[in-house]
Amino acid sequence: MSEAATRQPLAEGAAPGTGTGRRPNMPLVLAGIGAALVCAVLLSVFVGTERVAPDRVSAVLIGTGDREAHVLVWEYRVPRTLVAVAVGAALGAAGALIQAYTRNPLADPGILGVNAGAALGVSLAVWAGASASVTALVWPALAGACLATVAVLLLASTGRGPATPVRMTLAGVALAAVLGGLATGMRLIDPQTFERYRSWAAGSVAGRSPSDLAEVAPYLLIGLVAAVALVRSLNAVALGEDVASSLGVSPRRTRLLTILAVTMLVGAATAVAGPIGFLGLMVPHACRLLVGNDQTRVIPLSILMAPVVLLLADTVARVIVPLREVPVGIVTAFIGAPVLIWLVRDRKVNTQ
């Protein structure tokens, strides 16, 4: 498959000048994002609610340093940073996948109701008596995410013509409303469920341990590998199902793998960190602005860039209100919703 054929702009979401016209320098972009990731990781380790002087933190990192700083860095900040990197990569990949597959620039696991599906799964599990630990919640979250992904894709593809962004978005809103209503009903019947649920529901990477991460790592890895393996198929499917078939790509297989990957990524990330919205919406757009519409570039770049955004958001969440952490999901919503509004206002989205 030639490069020129795969660089076909997506039906929607392609701003003029970002697609075929400019040749982005991929190694340069990669190096830039990589450097940003390193900076964000360092920032996340050095900045926190508890003010620890930078030299104490660096002393801990090179193996010396006092015990308080040691505990603070290795037991709180480093695990949290790792969780943020993993969750960010998963959500960025899921957003890029779902936008590429649906050719819908507004697609996002949060907007399409996949998060709500995972949340319903978690509510059901907590209500049925499961503890609020990641181990107990990962399967319900996966099941709920899978159900919601399939349902929203089915809903959007009923009727005539391809699923337009409006149709998909509204299908997601409706689905999220139904699932959210059920989950809320369950929580309000039982105050204990409510108590355990409310800390999870805002979306946070704080207080997660490395073992929580290890619990979901297999699913995240499967999802990320599937996402990277899908890039060429998604490029082909972007040209239309007939062209894809003639290029030897099975649209059916692509669809199944996409659903599988999105389910794994969103379900696992949600089980660890709760529903974090808008990350999967923003990051692929930023990547497309940088490197055009070629999925072989957008998806890997999204996987790298989303952790940067999530880490920065999490660092802001720690310091924005003095002595009180804000869950990172709130920060991402506050960055992401304006991006969504800007996308619609700037006519980057073809409404028809």
Next chain:
Amino acid sequence: MSALIRTEPGSLVLRASAGVSGRVHTRTILGCAVMLLLTGAVTVLALMLGSVRYSPAEVLQALFSDAPGTAELFVVQWRLPRAVAAVVFGAALGAAGAIFQSLTRNPLGSPDIIGFTAGASAGGVAVVALVGSGYAVVAGGALLGGFVVAVLVMLLSRGGGAGGFRLIIVGLGLSAMLASLESWFILTADLDIAQVAAVWGVGSLNGIGFEHSGPALVLSLLALAGSGLLGRRLGLLDLGDDLSAGLGVPPSGTRVAGVAAGVVLVALVTAATGPIAFVALAAPHVGRWIARSAGASLGPAALAGALILASADLLAQHAVPGHSLPVGVVTVAVGGLYLITLLIRENRKGTL
């Protein structure tokens, strides 16, 4: 003043001497009568059912004549406020939905979708969590929040064209921001307050009494009567701005009055009960369908709203034995399902 009522095939024509005349379709009258009867039946049922059951005769006796003290206590003092509130608030939401849908020229342009409800909800939850839960302060917070968000949505979606797609997406983005903010308020508050705020945030008629809801009921009825005067002007607006101006009704005046009426109606209800989702979306559609009326048709929408909310509240009280759910849980789940069927139907027609 002499009035003349003439029947024509399919409609009634009313002529009064003061230059006032009107034409009402028989189907509309019949449809409204049916909705009125059904609402009455649901209300009586709501008064009958509960931990102590009464026959319809006992209910009527308790309402209209001297009855044994206990029946009077249960029926008139405990159940009647809730039943009346469901009917009046439902009518207010239905009328508000019809006004907003007419102003936005969009069947989905209800206060729920354009973010007004989310604004009122966030304002109210913030007040409950930070200040206190008196009616006046919560009403103030809800009104302020709803109004600010409505203005923001209108400003940000200006120039979006008649399709209203931008309106929906902008509303969606702001709703997501506000929902995340709301979840943070709930997270930071004490569990008791958090649960009060959460129940309020879903929309509930539980524990409503005349001493609390009385002012809201009276004001809602007044606002309903006021918006009834807008019906004809909205009908002219449906014909288009130019035609409306040509017939001597400036469209900008109608818009301002309509937004004011819609905002006041929703805010009054939201302050008393919390945001009850999707009634304002579905009621105008149902009203138009049953009454076969065209355009804004506030009357059928208000009746349908009353019927929907009364039925939903009946369901919320008795669906799960032993638990009285907030009515918002029922309306959000059922309304989401309705939105899904609406989408499927629009998809079939290929209009979205």
